Amino acid sequence: xxxxxxxxxxxxxxxxxxxxxxxxxxxxxxxxxxxxxxxxxxxxxxxxxxxxxxxxxxxxxxxxxxxxxxxxxxxxxxxxxxxxxxxxxxxxxxxxxxxxxxxxxxxxxxxxxxxxxxxxxxxxxxxxxxxxxxxxxxxxxxxxxxxxxxxxxxxxxxxxxxxxxxxxxxxxxxxxxxxxxxxxxxxxxxxxxxxxxxxxxxxxxxxxxxxxxxxxxxxxxxxxxxxxxxxxxxxx
Amino acid sequence: xxxxxxxxxxxxxxxxxxxxxxxxxxxxxxxxxxxxxxxxxxxxxxxxxxxxxxxxxxxxxxxxxxxxxxxxxxxxxxxxxxxxxxxxxxxxxxxxxxxxxxxxxxxxxxxxxxxxxxxxxxxxxxxxxxxxxxxxxxxxxxxxxxxxxxxxxxxxxxxxxxxxxxxxxxxxxxxxxxxxxxxxxxxxxxxxxxxxxxxxxxxxxxxxxxxxxxxxxxxxxxxxxxxxxxxxxxxx
DNA sequence: GCGGCCAATACTGGGTGCAATGTCCGATAG
DNA sequence: CTATCGGACATTGCACCCAGTATTGGCCGC
Numbered sequence: 001x002x003x004x005x006x007x008x009x010x011x012x013x014x015x016x017x018x019x020x021x022x023x024x025x026x027x028x029x030x031x032x033x034x035x036x037x038x039x040x041x042x043x044x045x046x047x048x049x050x051x052x053x054x055x056x057x058x059x060x061x062x063x064x065x066x067x068x069x070x071x072x073x074x075x076x077x078x079x080x081x082x083x084x085x086x087x088x089x090x091x092x093x094x095x096x097x098x099x100x101x102x103x104x105x106x107x108x109x110x111x112x113x114x115x116x117x118x119x120x121x122x123x124x125x126x127x128x129x130x131x132x133x134x135x136x137x138x139x140x141x142x143x144x145x146x147x148x149x150x151x152x153x154x155x156x157x158x159x160x161x162x163x164x165x166x167x168x169x170x171x172x173x174x175x176x177x178x179x180x181x182x183x184x185x186x187x188x189x190x191x192x193x194x195x196x197x198x199x200x201x202x203x204x205x206x207x208x209x210x211x212x213x214x215x216x217x218x219x220x221x222x223x224x225x226x227x228x229x230x231x232x233x234x235x236x
Numbered sequence: 237x238x239x240x241x242x243x244x245x246x247x248x249x250x251x252x253x254x255x256x257x258x259x260x261x262x263x264x265x266x267x268x269x270x271x272x273x274x275x276x277x278x279x280x281x282x283x284x285x286x287x288x289x290x291x292x293x294x295x296x297x298x299x300x301x302x303x304x305x306x307x308x309x310x311x312x313x314x315x316x317x318x319x320x321x322x323x324x325x326x327x328x329x330x331x332x333x334x335x336x337x338x339x340x341x342x343x344x345x346x347x348x349x350x351x352x353x354x355x356x357x358x359x360x361x362x363x364x365x366x367x368x369x370x371x372x373x374x375x376x377x378x379x380x381x382x383x384x385x386x387x388x389x390x391x392x393x394x395x396x397x398x399x400x401x402x403x404x405x406x407x408x409x410x411x412x413x414x415x416x417x418x419x420x421x422x423x424x425x426x427x428x429x430x431x432x433x434x435x436x437x438x439x440x441x442x443x444x445x446x447x448x449x450x451x452x453x454x455x456x457x458x459x460x461x462x463x464x465x466x467x468x469x470x471x472x
Numbered sequence: 473g474c475g476g477c478c479a480a481t482a483c484t485g486g487g488t489g490c491a492a493t494g495t496c497c498g499a500t501a502g
Numbered sequence: 503c504t505a506t507c508g509g510a511c512a513t514t515g516c517a518c519c520c521a522g523t524a525t526t527g528g529c530c531g532c
Contacts, residue, residue, distance in 0.1 A: 006292070006293075007300075007514090008493095008513090008514065008515085009514080009515070010289075010514075010515080014293075033483095034483095034484085035483095043515080043516090044515060044516045044517070045516080045517080045518090046514085046515060046516065046517090047514090047515065047516085049286065049484095049485095050285065050286055050289045053246075053286045053289055053290055054289055054290065054292075054293040056242070056290075057242075057250075057290040057293045057294065057319070058293065059318070063483095063484065063485090064243075064483090064484070064523095064524085065482085065483050065484045065485075065522080065523050065524055065525090066481090066482065066483050066484080066523070066524045066525050066526090067483080067484095067524080067525080068482095068483065068484085069483095069484080075399075075402075078317060078318065078403070079399055079400055079403045080316045080317075080400065080403050080404065080407070081314060081316075081317065082295075082314065083293070100398045100399055100400050100401075101400065103351070103398055103400075103401070104398065104400045104401055104404075107343065107344065107347040107401070108343065108344075111343040111347075115339070162336045162339055162340065163311075163315055163336055164315055164316065164336050164337065164339075164340045164408075165336070165339070165340055165343070166311075167314070167315045167316050168316065168340075168404065171316070172400075243485095244484095244485065244486085245485080245486075246485075246486080269512095270512090270513085271512095279486085279487090280486060280487045280488075281487080281488080282485085282486055282487060282488085283485090283486065283487085285513095285514095286486095299512085299513060299514090300494090300495075300512085300513070301493075301494050301495050301496085301511075301512050301513045301514080302494075302495045302496050302497090302510085302511060302512055302513080303495080303496080303512080303513095304511095304512065304513085305512090305513080
């Protein structure tokens with residue numbers, strides 16, 4: 001519900017074709033005949049056309065007369081697009097993709113914390129404090145804690161007051177959601193409240209270097225937990 | 237030409253509506269009546285509908301029955317989308333936007349250089365060397381030098397071998413193109429070849445810390461040049 | 473025999489009218 | 503006063519239409 005799966009049949013077609021391409025069922029350069037799809041998917045021209053337009057907007061296909069509608073090479077896709085990222089997370093959740101994602105987060109989030117320490121408002125701090133309170137609440141449900149964790153990281157980047165940086169975090173966090181669920185779901189994970197509190201304290205104190213270091217520690221800790229679980233329970 | 241302005245009338249309508257929204261001519265929450273646009277722009281429903289679908293794919297509008305098609309709040313837009321970024325650079329080129337853009341670059345590119353130092357292949361180094369050679373060539377045209385500069389930075393991030401990071405650089409570099417043109421065009425700018433060479437040397441040597449520092453220096457130098465010119469020639 | 477020019481063709485691009493669906497609002501009845 | 507039902511309106515989806523254009527193959531001339 002939080003994502004942006006378009007509504008209706010059109011949305012289903014967009015998602016279907018998007019996943020088809022991301023999964024590699026149709027390789028770059030290969031044609032994607034609209035009239036064929038029209039029959040295969042049991043929908044009308046309008047739906048197929050609009051779906052292909054959406055994919056074209058994301059740089060995934062290129063339609064021109066006579067040549068047909070072909071899949072563009074992977075490096076031209078809008079990989080940072082929320083939908084494309086989600087399709088990849090669901091269909092191509094290999095190690096390379098997840099490690100790329102984690103790597104970007106390791107870069108963006110500490111830098112964001114550094115800026116947040118310098119620019120946070122009282123409102124930002126209040127949001128962070130509220131989220132942390134839920135995470136530390138022993139009575140809170142697991143879902144509520146996971147949600148609060150997301151809110152915390154979102155608020156942290158919001159406190160940097162840089163729209164583009166905030167979007168990057170948004171997009172990365174969404175992509176890593178599956179991984180995080182895995183970690184929270186099973187196995188003993190390191191209690192992360194103290195690490196989060198360290199981040200909050202440094203940001204509140206306006207300590208840029210401290211905030212950056214605290215976030216680095218936090219991510220490193222989370223990464224260790226993931227490795228411990230994924231290597232320990234290799235089966236399914 | 238290098239961007240991705242869609243072709244045909246449809247592309248013109250998408251760009252028009254996109255810029256309309258980015259410019260703030262229609263504020264978030266306001267309706268965007270398809271049939272009215274149909275008449276105003278002199279195009280048919282098909283074009284308007286597909287254009288709105290594209291904008292919906294970028295999170296800029298939301299269409300639902302009875303309520304109509306409304307502009308979504310700014311924080312839900314896909315600001316990292318190449319088209320959205322270009323529309324902003326052209327129509328809302330205020331300081332806040334440009335500084336956000338530069339800030340992200342200051343974060344992404346040094347980190348990218350650090351990774352590049354560890355992962356660069358011989359091919360990566362060759363591309364970097366070729367680009368630098370053109371930049372250092374006294375006989376090269378101004379356009380060729382600018383192009384080579386872009387190629388250098390693109391190759392640097394490509395050498396990090398992280399698809400997502402590379403996309404971010406792509407998107408940021410495109411957004412800063414206008415600014416760079418300004419700097420190259422007028423006023424004395426600091427000769428940037430030595431700074432670029434320092435980056436290349438560090439990456440070639442596999443010196444992660446050195447590469448990161450060299451890029452930081454390079455960006456700081458470029459930033460100083462921009463400030464010198466924009467503050468010196470405030471007119472126009 | 474080879475090369476350039478021209479026409480047939482097959483695709484996307486753009487347009488129109490209409491049926492269906494879903495949602496919001498208001499009216500009406502309890 | 504509230505809850506439920508129905509109607510209206512805007513999007514959604516469908517079928518069919520013609521026009522423009524780029525590519526390809528054939529044809530003609532050299």
